[in-house]
Amino acid sequence: MTIDNRAISVSLVILATIAVFYVLVVGQAFLVPLAVAVMVWYVINALSRTFARAIPLFEKPNWITLILALISIGLFFGFAINMVSDNITAVRAAAPEYKANFDQMLIKLGADSRFDLLPNVKQMVSRIEIAPLISTLASTFTGMIGNISLVLFYVMFMLLEQGTFQKKIAAIFPDRYRRHSIMSILSHAQEDIQTYLWIKTVTSSLTGIISYGVLKWVGVDFAGFWAFTIFMLNYIPTIGSIIATLFPAILALIQFDTFTQFFIVLAGVGAIQVAVGNFLEPRLMGNSLNVSPFVVMMSLTLWGSIWGIAGMFLSVPITVMMLIVFAHFEKTRYIAILLSGDGSLKFAEVNGELAGMEQANSDSRNTA
Template structure:
């Protein structure tokens, strides 16, 4: 009885120490996890290119795929930075429009005194807001540089990973178990990222079309932000449709533009979520919906906004790792949707529901 209590105390202490390390080392861990996810995406892209044309050498295809992924990520960061700069420049006009909306709301509710924006949220300093945004962009820039460095080392050292695993494991049986776990993690993350990328691109295309059709400003910025938000499970698309709708309410003197943006995005999201997404996803993402919500909350508290983007990949990793140890198998079963986290009996088998990356 005493030994069991000691073991339980050690497990709780170890979990608390791991959570503390993840929090205090988040500036190092977040770029590393992002680089790993990008490397998995590159691996899928390499196989897809080899399927189309097997002649080019693997190193050249890997280099081209890596450059494509990093270029797209860098372009997205640049579009976000440019969009934020434009929004700061439009700050006074936006505040004036918000103040007019506040006064209109006060008149609608028959308030005795005019309702001004400053009376509700206080004074807003545009220079201070611009400084805060610039500071955040600098943080994004340094984080992106670290991601690129990690990404390069992961791609360069992935072929040596097998030898390292065999030497670190000590025995062939343990090495095989570690390799199988890594293959499962990579396959599941690859499936998740590929599905989210395809469905996110469909939703983003619809959102960009409707935003451009009504004449919303900074469409490129909103398109990039919306595409990134589609990677946040359950709430990403809703949040991504609310913000441009609110800014359309600020930009235009009428409300129909805002209503159209929100309605079209929600209609397309319903179609994709009920027809396209389940067909592509099938049973490859074996995570319980409640566990998804809990992981979203947990990683958001731990790592902030990046944690929301990485919640599902991190949960997939933990589910596979926990499933390899008898003492933590129950945790893996609780995280899974059907109680059987090891859904692919053959770890080398690629997901059957998605054939594009193969």
């Protein structure tokens, strides 16, 4: 009987997993804007909290700091939409010229006897199509802009509902222990995701701004557009930073038809990525995120295959939320340990407190 129960449980878990992935794939058009809206909502609340700390008049976030955060986010979205819209047509129009420069460079490369030992490399490089690559990037940004109105619509209702959220939780979970457990999960998830997104936004902005200075100094076309691309790609763990370094360097190569600007951009943007990503960002993050780097890469691959580029952006916040949820339940805590970076869970004190509360509730019920 026990074996049958275990078989049924395993079967139910497999069926539930298949159902979840089916819903994630089929409902992509609805779920991706909703997930992005949740992340934007987190950033708004994190920014509101930052304003409360920065302004001496406020002890904690309130409606004034929330309005300041909304204005800041609105200005950012307005800047992004205008900048991408103004540059996207020009970038597409310049693609044939870049392709001509790239082909000319390959001809010179083939005529140079010093590169006779690299036929495979030259053959591989000659197959690179510049125009479709730029068009794909432009189409991606266009699609993101097209979903902004829906995302902002979701965010507006989340902000209107967040004031009554605790009352709803209290009504749904009248038991004090279960209510405290749910609120603990939500509180830790909100705190960690807000911290991650806020620090990632600050470091990505810093990387984009400094990279803009390098690209402008070298004379790369549409430096603002490529700096914004660097800013966005830095939200994708590891792979995004690599692409954000290589992409503007390749564009410099095909624009100038020489290697000098290519190496300057590659070294300059690469040094910025290393300095911010390997030194500044870990110092700011501290121990707030204890997620295994291998798990981050696996999550990046998984969510990228399900939701494409949007899934890559959302992979780390989703993984952090899963780790927090798994850590709060004894039966799934081993999964949280596997997902963590060093096997330690910072929720141990909370879990101990909840266990004590559960014991107290049980004792009071027995006494009654």
